[in-house]
Amino acid sequence: MRGISHTVKKPYSYSCFECGENFFHKGEFLKHYRSHTGEKLYSCPECGKRFTEKATFSRHQRLHMGEKLYSCSECGKRFTQKSLLVRHQRTHTGEKPYVCSECGKCFTQKRLLVRHQITHTGEKPYSCPECGKCFTQKSSLNEHQIRHTGTKQFICNECDKCYVRKSELVDHQRSHTGEKPYSCLECGKCFSRETYLNKHRKTHTTVKIN
Structure with missing residues (x-):
């Protein structure tokens, strides 16, 4: 197989030709190598979305089934993914691990920090084709455009x-x-x-x- 370097001294050792990372098991190597090729073996029968890893595919399927395995010990609210539970728990603890290097402001989620950092640069890459108003985020533009149509979806x-x-x-x-x-x-x-x-x-x- 292209991309595999099989050593004689270590028959169970695999080396990636793309980045040089080494693996003891073929399964681990193949999983890693797909990150270079972009190959997505796992396809969701519900929506057709494809995934490179089985674990990510399994998490996605729970969204369709509505299965919520992770529950908050504080309020009992349940979630389909552990990452969503961790994010929710910060509403109880007040933890804000993401800190802006410019002003020191803290955030509960990385995406909120990224969105905030644009306020320092002043960049507004998203513009409304109707009125020309510009926005720092695409989601803000989408919300703004709904106001032109008056749609409350x-x-x-x-x-x-x-x-x-x-x-x-x-x-x-x-x-x-x-x-x-x-x-x-x-x-x-x-x-x-x-x-x-x-x-x-x-x-x-x-x-x-x-």
Whole structure:
């Protein structure tokens, strides 16, 4: 097979011709080598999406089945992927591991940090073809374009109220479920929205001057 260097001294050792990385098992090598070739052996029968690794393919299938193996020990909420659980748990702990090197601001998710860093450069690569307004993120452009059409595509299945943004729908749905995933580390009080929690936190830090 092209790409394999088979040594005599170590018959179970495989070396990648592309990058030089070594492997003791053929399976590990083949898995690695597909990262160079882009070969995707695993195809989802539901949506046709393809994957290079079986583990990633299995995680994807759980999205279709709705299987939620990972549960939060704080509130009991369940998730299809461990990474989603870890991200959710930060709403309880307040952990923000991603730090901006420019201003020191911290974030719970890497994508939020990347989005924030654009504010320092001022770059706005996404422009609206209707009005020419520019945006730092494609998602912001997409939301903006919906405002031109007036479409409210996110509908509450409880009361049929409609929203332009999915985040607005999620916030609204908590008024039906009573879910309050954002908790204060100082006093334990819980809130349905992060903005409410941030506003509440200021009551702990405010200094009263007589």
